[in-house]
Amino acid sequence: MSVTAQTVWNNCLLFIKDNIQPQAYKTWFEPIVAVKLTDNALSIQVPSKFFYEWLEEHYVKLLKVALTKELGETAKLVYIIKMENTYGNKQPFTEKIPSSNRSAVKSQDVDVPLNNKNPELRNPFVIPGIRNVKIESQLNPNYNFDNFLEGDSNRLARSAGLAVSAKPGGTSFNPLLIFGGVGLGKTHLAHAIGVDIKDKYPEKTVLYISAEKFTQQYIDSVKKNNRNDFIHFYQLIDVLVIDDVQFLSGKSGTQDVFFHIFNHLHQNGKQVILTSDKAPVDMQDIEQRLLSRFKWGLSAELQTPDFETRVSILKNKLYRDGVEMPDDIIEYVAKNIKSNIRELEGAIISLIAQSSFNKKEINIELAKQVVEKFVKNTKREVSIDYIQKIVSDYFQMDVDTLQSKTRKRHIVQARQLAMFFAKKFTKASLASIGSQIGKRDHATVLHACKTVDNLSTTDKQFRKYVEDLTKKLSV
Numbered sequence: 001m002s003v004t005a006q007t008v009w010n011n012c013l014l015f016i017k018d019n020i021q022p023q024a025y026k027t028w029f030e031p032i033v034a035v036k037l038t039d040n041a042l043s044i045q046v047p048s049k050f051f052y053e054w055l056e057e058h059y060v061k062l063l064k065v066a067l068t069k070e071l072g073e074t075a076k077l078v079y080i081i082k083m084e085n086t087y088g089n090k091q092p093f094t095e096k097i098p099s100s101n102r103s104a105v106k107s108q109d110v111d112v113p114l115n116n117k118n119p120e121l122r123n124p125f126v127i128p129g130i131r132n133v134k135i136e137s138q139l140n141p142n143y144n145f146d147n148f149l150e151g152d153s154n155r156l157a158r159s160a161g162l163a164v165s166a167k168p169g170g171t172s173f174n175p176l177l178i179f180g181g182v183g184l185g186k187t188h189l190a191h192a193i194g195v196d197i198k199d200k201y202p203e204k205t206v207l208y209i210s211a212e213k214f215t216q217q218y219i220d221s222v223k224k225n226n227r228n229d230f231i232h233f234y235q236l237i238d239v240l241v242i243d244d245v246q247f248l249s250g251k252s253g254t255q256d257v258f259f260h261i262f263n264h265l266h267q268n269g270k271q272v273i274l275t276s277d278k279a280p281v282d283m284q285d286i287e288q289r290l291l292s293r294f295k296w297g298l299s300a301e302l303q304t305p306d307f308e309t310r311v312s313i314l315k316n317k318l319y320r321d322g323v324e325m326p327d328d329i330i331e332y333v334a335k336n337i338k339s340n341i342r343e344l345e346g347a348i349i350s351l352i353a354q355s356s357f358n359k360k361e362i363n364i365e366l367a368k369q370v371v372e373k374f375v376k377n378t379k380r381e382v383s384i385d386y387i388q389k390i391v392s393d394y395f396q397m398d399v400d401t402l403q404s405k406t407r408k409r410h411i412v413q414a415r416q417l418a419m420f421f422a423k424k425f426t427k428a429s430l431a432s433i434g435s436q437i438g439k440r441d442h443a444t445v446l447h448a449c450k451t452v453d454n455l456s457t458t459d460k461q462f463r464k465y466v467e468d469l470t471k472k473l474s475v
């Protein structure tokens with residue numbers, strides 16, 4: 001490393017240190033390494049893409065002032081991202097020009113487009129029915145096995161996933177159904193399997209798609225009158241990953257078409273990987289013949305991770321993001337957020353942000369505040385059963401009465417309220433709500449929701465019901 005880069009950067013640091021809180025300085029500036037100074041451009045090395053994005057978002061002005069002070073108006077800054085855990089072994093280093101300096105850098109070839117984090121997923125269903133179409137896998141390489149940490153809660157699912165990726169279509173795990181609650185890693189694991197297969201078998205056509213998008217494509221194909229092309233397209237796939245199949249509940253047309261695609265793929269030794277937030281036995285409104293197919297292979301559950309696993313997931317994330325945090329804080333967060341890995345990660349990010357914005361040191365006090373707010377602010381998804389129970393209790397009847405066929409006004413109202421809240425507080429479809437609340441159809445549920453909306457604007461007593469129940473269901 002040249003002496004000049006170092007001295008220039010040291011002077012910048014003195015200025016920066018003077019202008020921000022010690023904790024922020026420690027978190028975001030101490031880990032930076034000055035690498036080189038060429039043509040008035042200072043290259044600094046940062047530990048991760050996250051780190052670079054954070055600097056760009058929060059400290060770019062400060063950096064610019066500091067650098068201009070040292071190198072004058074023509075100063076440029078180049079980030080070098082040193083990724084510890086790069087996927088595959090391409091490009092261990094990436095260089096980026098900060099947005100504020102980008103106009104100043106005209107002919108640099110290191111100017112990477114910065115907004116390509118989330119490119120619009122290209123619809124794989126572009127030219128239906130044409131063979132030799134290159135099918136984009138839609139996989140996210142950031143979800144891989146390397147960063148899917150193993151613990152008791154996921155060991156079975158993880159090793160089944162590895163077995164499948166070693167021999168897609170060649171194990172008895174076909175289909176492989178990964179199920180478990182929200183935020184426990186289903187999507188991550190499903191991608192990881194696909195990514196690993198692509199890595200080992202580049203010639204295989206892998207496709208990841210959410211059940212929701214699959215449904216949408218199917219509906220479009222019916223509208224455009226090319227349902228057969230849709231089916232043929234999916235029959236070309238070697239490894240089909242369908243995420244969140246519970247979404248198919250109540251959608252009999254889509255289930256039907258999926259049944260045919262599934263059979264074709266399975267008979268031809270192709271691999272199918274499914275995820276669901278419910279075990280097959282608990283899936284509502286999925287046709288029996290499809291359910292029985294799901295049970296052909298292996299259903300592997302992702303359970304809530306134990307404390308040790310939660311700690312290692314957090315540590316791994318912080319390490320990858322190049323952020324340091326005291327162990328007692330990490331343990332505090334892991335102890336208090338138990339049921340959802342997405343929330344766990346969210347709490348840590350929010351902790352870093354809080355400390356940076358409010359210029360507070362990361363200590364247990366701050367961790368408590370953040371965790372508290374975080375836990376309070378995340379709406380837990382209530383179940384339709386729970387809603388029926390709360391509504392029945394409120395009107396002092398039992399759930400059977402609420403579901404019964406009677407037309408007695410107060411029972412009808414209770415049932416309509418239960419449907420209304422099921423629509424409001426869960427992601428279930430109208431059809432699935434109907435079938436769970438007294439075997440009604442989706443039109444009845446729709447009507448119930450409208451009636452509740454109307455009554456709560458016109459009828460004071462009824463509005464009180466809605467308010468009381470909303471409170472009960474929100475705690």
Ligand code: ADP
Nearest residue numbers: 147148149182183184185186187188313341342
């Ligand atoms: P789901 O699809 O089950 O709702 P996701 O796959 O979206 O959950 O996971 C939520 C978050 O938790 C993601 O950021 C994911 O990377 C992370 N995560 C889940 N399981 C693990 C694990 N075993 N190791 C590391 N990160 C995990």
Ligand code: MG
Nearest residue numbers: 186187188243
């Ligand atoms: Mg998911």
